[in-house]
Amino acid sequence: MRRSTTRLLLTCAAIGVAGGIVFILEGLVSGTIAAVAPFLYGATLGVYFLPGAIAIALLRLPGVGLLTATLAGVVVSPFTSISFRAIGAAALIGLLQELPFAATLYRRRPVWLLYVGAVLAGVVLGFVVYFAFAVAALATWAQVLAWVASIGSPVIFTAIGHAVADGVRRTGVARGLSAAPEAVRPGGTR
Template sequence: MKNTSTRLLLSCAAIGVAGGILYVVASYLGGTVNAVVPMLYGLTLGVYFLPGAIAQFLFRRGGVALLVAVLSGLVSAAFQPLGFVAALIALGIGVLQELPFLILRYRRWPVWLFLAGAVFSGVVLAVGMYRLVGARELDSAGAIVLVAGSVLSPVLFTLLAIAIARALAATGVARGLARPANRR
């Protein structure tokens, strides 16, 4: 993140703090869903992709999703049962969000790439949730709902993040910070 301005860092921090508050609510809601209806737990996981995707779409700069995700994880770590592990999980999510754009060397920012990254992240999450939640103990329909929800949730929340980022961009928040969508 060379040539990073204070304004960009403060904007990422604001998104990160808001994301951290969202992470706290999502952790308690997700824990409740996991205890009551474990097959629906995968649907709650997409919330963790929201802050990073907003920052990526809004600023179109490398590293902002990782920065925002880590800040969100650090803010939420003090208020979650997982503690510092929440920051490490957020770090992993930030890395997953950065990968598709890193492969293209941060030169292109099409919506389909956000969605492809979300699908890939969802598949990674589905494998983890299958093992973590114990889908082997669920019936086949429950396991399918868990895996499908884990794949679908990051995609839905990435679409929500894009809508939020577009609304923020329309207000002029990113004026002077956002890079062009295609830098060839």
């Protein structure tokens, strides 16, 4: 991150801590879902996209998604059964969210790239759920639902994160922290 001011780092930390608290609450729900309907477990994983999506959409700077997601993983690690591996899992999600922007060398930051990261990560999570919960042994409808949940949930939570970032931006509290949004081209596209 080229502009690592104290204010920027504290903003990432605040988003990460809030995200970590949400992760703790998600952990209470996901265990039940894994036991009762394992093919729906992917639907619970979308919550891990909130901190990174908020940071990327709000701050629009390289590395903020990865940093924020990793900090959220640090917060949740003492409260989860996977302990410190939660930090790596959260960092991986933050990295997957950053990849589409990194592919453009952070020169372009259109909103749709945020969703490309969500879909990319959703596919990766889909494979994890598919093999971890032996989804192949389930009925076809359950297999389809597992993939839809695993890919759709990150997109939905990315949209929620994007909406939160827009709301925070409108308040003006992040003024001076973020990179300038891309200019809107003729025709209304970014």
